[in-house]
Amino acid sequence: MAMLEVKDLNVYYGLIHALHDVSFSVEEGEVVALIGANGAGKTTTLHTITGLLQAKSGSVVFEGQDITRKPGHAIVRLGMSHVPEGRRVFANLTVAENLRMGAYTRPKSEVAASLKEVYEWFPRLEERKNQAAGTLSGGEQQMLAMGRAMMSKPRILLLDEPSMGLSPLFVGEIFKIIEKVSSAGTTVLLVEQNAKKALSIADRAYVLETGRISKSGNARELLNDDAIKKAYLGE
Numbered sequence: 001m002a003m004l005e006v007k008d009l010n011v012y013y014g015l016i017h018a019l020h021d022v023s024f025s026v027e028e029g030e031v032v033a034l035i036g037a038n039g040a041g042k043t044t045t046l047h048t049i050t051g052l053l054q055a056k057s058g059s060v061v062f063e064g065q066d067i068t069r070k071p072g073h074a075i076v077r078l079g080m081s082h083v084p085e086g087r088r089v090f091a092n093l094t095v096a097e098n099l100r101m102g103a104y105t106r107p108k109s110e111v112a113a114s115l116k117e118v119y120e121w122f123p124r125l126e127e128r129k130n131q132a133a134g135t136l137s138g139g140e141q142q143m144l145a146m147g148r149a150m151m152s153k154p155r156i157l158l159l160d161e162p163s164m165g166l167s168p169l170f171v172g173e174i175f176k177i178i179e180k181v182s183s184a185g186t187t188v189l190l191v192e193q194n195a196k197k198a199l200s201i202a203d204r205a206y207v208l209e210t211g212r213i214s215k216s217g218n219a220r221e222l223l224n225d226d227a228i229k230k231a232y233l234g235e
């Protein structure tokens with residue numbers, strides 16, 4: 001069985017049917033990308049997995065446990081961490097305080113070691129550890145949001161458009177860190193509009209189109225797929 005199994009999810013906002021029988025899976029150790037245009041349902045999918053939204057039908061199974069109706073905090077304790085769209089750092093807290101918040105499920109004795117590990121991934125955060133998070137640049141805030149998510153020592157990391165609004169230089173840096181996090185043993189589910197970047201680091205990918213999975217496959221193959229090139233890669 002896959003590490004994460006999403007099966008036949010149907011999600012509504014009132015009368016709006018946002019997800020239609022969405023099914024996909026993530027194997028342990030993989031980087032899986034979920035790509036799609038604005039409003040395709042990417043964030044809705046992540047919110048349903050992490051317990052922020054309730055599905056009308058369908059199921060989410062994580063490492064053999066049905067988490068479909070579990071609340072978000074219980075899901076974090078099982079080893080799933082979510083970097084939300086738009087970062088959502090605590091603007092008035094310092095960088096170090098934000099990172100410590102990410103470790104709320106961990107024993108106190110382990111926090112210092114995790115902080116050290118996060119600072120190794122993100123030297124910029126260590127340089128700015130006493131700075132208020134609201135004064136960081138967009139790219140630095142994205143790093144902080146990722147670092148904060150890693151402080152819970154997740155088995156799987158869910159990223160919602162980490163490249164959004166960043167300069168090409170920062171996008172490159174963020175994607176390098178995703179690869180490092182993956183090499184260090186964390187499984188990754190990556191939601192992106194930047195399909196080119198996402199497909200270039202992912203093992204497999206799914207395409208979400210108006211709430212439905214329209215295509216899936218090996219990421220390298222999708223990079224060379226004519227319909228994908230035309231619709232998502234601007235070629």
Ligand SMILES: Nc1ncnc2c1ncn2[C@@H]1O[C@H](COP(=O)(O)OP(=O)(O)OP(=O)(O)O)[C@@H](O)[C@H]1O
Pocket residue numbers: 013016018036037038039040041042043044045085193
């Ligand atoms: N709170 C809400 N109330 C009503 N409709 C919503 C709500 N949130 C999202 N939707 C609708 O659900 C659909 C999917 O939205 P979602 O945010 O999941 O898309 P997305 O793929 O993440 O898009 P983007 O790339 O712009 O972030 C859209 O049609 C959106 O308008």
Ligand SMILES: [Mg+2]
Pocket residue numbers: 042043044085
């Ligand atoms: Mg979104």
